[in-house]
Amino acid sequence: MQIKRRGACRHGRPLTRRAPLVARRARVAAVAHHISIWVDQRIKPKPEFLHTLLSYYETQLWGTDFQNPGLAARQINDWVAYQTRSAIRELFQPNDFADEAGSAVLANTLYLDGTWATPFPAANTRPGKFLLETGEEKTVPMMRSEERALYYMETQDFQAVGLHYRGEGERFTFYLFLPRAYQTVDWMREQWTPENWAKWRQQFSYQTGTLSLPRFQIQQHHDDNLQDALKTMGMEVAFDSERANFSRIADITEYQIWIGKVTQRAAIDLNEYGTRAVVSTGGFFEAVPRGRPIRLVVNRPFLFAIVHEETGIVLVMGIIRDPAP
Known part of the structure; x- marks a missing residue:
């Protein structure tokens, strides 16, 4: 999810920790679902927002520089590749951030990685x-x-x-x-x-x-159609630059932010042994x-x-x- 702005944190460093989630996933290899939020270095998230991300959504918050689109895309893509064991290497292109400097991005990757209880010979x-x-x-x-x-x-x-x-x-x-x-x-x-x-x-x-x-192997990238689906589910206001209200994320009285883009990539590789051996x-x-x-x-x-x-x-x-x- 790319949140655009109209009108402070370190590059590539996590602002929240989620060790309990990593430990739990280490015991379950079948499905890995990872979420991270990347905020622009000029945004200072509220402590309450950081606490909510970690406590209820087990989500990490990272910092990057969206005024440098190449750097932002590379840092987010490196995180995605690491979380999916390089099955998904590219979630964003630099030009995704070139037209309008993004103030936040939500990256959502889902990767299936497991073996059949009874493999195929x-x-x-x-x-x-x-x-x-x-x-x-x-x-x-x-x-x-x-x-x-x-x-x-x-x-x-x-x-x-x-x-x-x-x-x-x-x-x-x-x-x-x-x-x-x-x-x-x-x-x-x-x-x-x-x-x-x-x-x-x-x-x-x-x-x-x-x-x-x-x-079969599939790797799909959902973009505009996912945004339309979310609007159909009742999220129209979040995509409206005039009506969206994300003030609980940070003190943003000097400009308006709204959801400008939603991106999701999923990869599945199914064979005789499962999805991977x-x-x-x-x-x-x-x-x-x-x-x-x-x-x-x-x-x-x-x-x-x-x-x-x-x-x-x-x-x-x-x-x-x-x-x-």
Whole structure:
């Protein structure tokens, strides 16, 4: 989030500390979500604002010089690269700050990094066909796991499977929803409501079956469309240069600030071992049940969601229309 100004701190140094959050995340490797706020060196944040960031949002505040766009972009991007283990190297360009000196930036990175509780045998991966929405077929690396316990549910309109990640303590699951051939992935997204999700979660059970799933990598950068989404959710005033009120951040009586830009980048790399071959302890134990074997071949666009199991909260949701890089 870039907050623009109209009308004091050190460069690249944190003004808040968040060791408790880092320690907690060290025990959970599946999902890493990091937030930082960068303020211009001419802004002196209020102590109450700093306390709120750390106590309630576990967010660090950093200082930089937005009158030097190259320096500001480099410092923020270095922080992003460090937090995401270099999976995301560039969140901002210098020209993001060139037109109008920014007074604050909120950087939000979300990175999935975990291994499957039950990996796919790498030797089983073969080229397979994936049918795009245009009717075109693409050949993609298709992972395959046979005679395994699948956390599975189905209806007359879709099939779904949950793949658990290894992890100690908190548990995360990658849920995949494949609409039947006569439905579309956009239809699937429309069905995803809090009420339906709560109902579907109760219908998953372990069944023996075979799963074929394409490998894929995605890295997406959300900009203007994210800003529009936030406005739709009721944040119109924050983007209005005349009506926005951020006076609780700092003493800013000499000028007006408002949100000028919202930027988010997400990266997911899914393969036979998980998202990266990083070993962590603990995880789900799966029992192979008896019953009718199932077969799920993910060879057309699908919806996925990464879920925190204890709460049912969806951390990441996306649609894969084309898994080919």
